[in-house]
């Protein structure tokens with residue numbers, strides 16, 4: 001017998017949050033799979049920027065960009081005690097809790113609730129959603145999964161209030177839970193490693209599909225010491241590029257979608273096997289899209305052919321993971337890039353048509369032991385190369401190689417309190433890289449010309 005399953009994307013509680021092509025792709029993938037197992041799926045998005053009930057209440061819609069990113073509804077709330085030292089307001093991003101209650105009331109026949117989680121330090125919004133579900137739907141099993149649940153599993157089991165906490169990929173585990181709870185037959189159980197066997201994510205449940213997030217690969221062949229990619233996915237898995245184009249065509253033809261973002265960790269790796277055939281196929285089918293890569297791309301892969309095809313295919317937002325210009329630090333943290341590779345990449349990208357403001361280069365700041373001079377020299381190096389530096393504040397992640405250094409360096413109890421992983425806190429800052437030093441670097445970047453890629 002098919003079940004009524006409700007998917008919930010909880011609120012974000014943070015000092016700052018921006019919908020930078022942010023969608024709960026993993027949860028929506030599970031929705032697609034459960035549907036293929038003939039269950040009925042509903043979805044409540046606590047981050048919905050288009051919520052009609054919120055619009056009636058606040059009368060102004062959060063400012064959205066035509067490319068599908070933009071602001072979220074926001075309400076200032078009390079800061080948790082342990083974050084009092086940071087003199088910034090703390091907010092709930094998303095719909096009001098009473099609107100969430102109203103929406104929950106629309107699904108009285110729910111048999112099971114699935115809640116996702118993203119950043120480890122966003123758990124308060126997850127707990128709040130679970131608490132309200134438990135209050136309004138007593139006795140209905142709640143399953144929690146996603147990034148926080150995987151990276152801080154014990155914390156989630158002890159504190160979330162969920163009946164089941166799932167670590168890692170959810171496809172097999174959710175079908176097993178359903179089977180155990182309701183004696184449900186598994187009708188469709190795809191091989192998790194065959195990404196093309198998975199049904200498309202249930203994006204049709206999104207109120208307004210302003211963009212579609214895509215993955216062409218999962219995992220990454222590198223092992224950078226600050227990154228958790230290998231914790232989620234040991235083997236680097238790739239889709240068939242033609243199947244990716246089939247999916248893009250599906251969203252474009254059936255829902256009129258133009259903007260697509262890529263969530264891959266390694267989109268450009270082995271470009272001849274993925275991105276180049278993918279974009280050639282797109283051209284052959286005469287599909288016209290805009291692509292956005294908010295997650296860092298690999299500079300090492302950029303050459304003249306790839307730059308040209310990216311530009312010509314409509315890659316409007318390109319961000320690269322560079323992290324630091326310090327050779328020693330590059331080597332110690334995993335060696336994914338060297339300075340000459342940034343220099344060369346920028347030359348190729350510019351020849352292809354990109355401008356300085358289009359080439360966003362992430363620089364990690366606040367990693368254990370990092371000095372202010374490293375950050376300022378890295379900023380200067382990116383500027384000299386002719387690209388745009390973008391600071392990415394370090395968030396420590398349990399299970400990564402750098403975690404032990406972070407534990408030793410941080411004055412905060414990052415081991416037991418995930419709120420201290422918040423990137424805004426810069427929890428591993430030290431006398432050599434203080435909050436003031438960070439603010440100075442940030443201020444310097446603000447004086448640079450504004451990003452103009454949107455005008456292209």
Ligand code: B12
Pocket residue numbers: 016017018020021022023024025026027029030114115116117118119120121143144145146147148150166168169170171173174215219226227228229232262263264265294295391392393394395396397421423
């Ligand atoms: C895409 C991405 C982004 C996008 C946002 C999109 C998004 N939805 O998160 C952007 C670029 C904006 C972003 C930003 C940042 N990110 Co980010 N991001 C990712 C990335 C690459 C992919 C996430 C994803 O959607 N994967 C695809 C889906 C299909 O997988 P999934 O969500 O894991 O879902 C599966 C399972 O988790 C599970 N599952 C999920 N939900 C549920 C629910 C249930 C009930 C069940 C059973 C199972 C289940 O099943 C799914 C299918 O198998 C991850 C790294 C990674 N490899 O996962 C980092 C990651 C989440 N980001 C990270 C970081 C550090 C950041 C930044 C702080 C970087 C910075 N310093 O600026 C910012 C913060 C943004 C902010 N404050 O607003 C860290 C997490 C840090 C933390 N402490 O939690 C990660 C893990 C990367 C890393 N460094 O290791 N990010």
Ligand code: SF4
Pocket residue numbers: 220221222223224227228229265266321334336
């Ligand atoms: S290259 Fe990027 S995704 Fe891969 S391990 Fe390093 S930081 Fe993570």
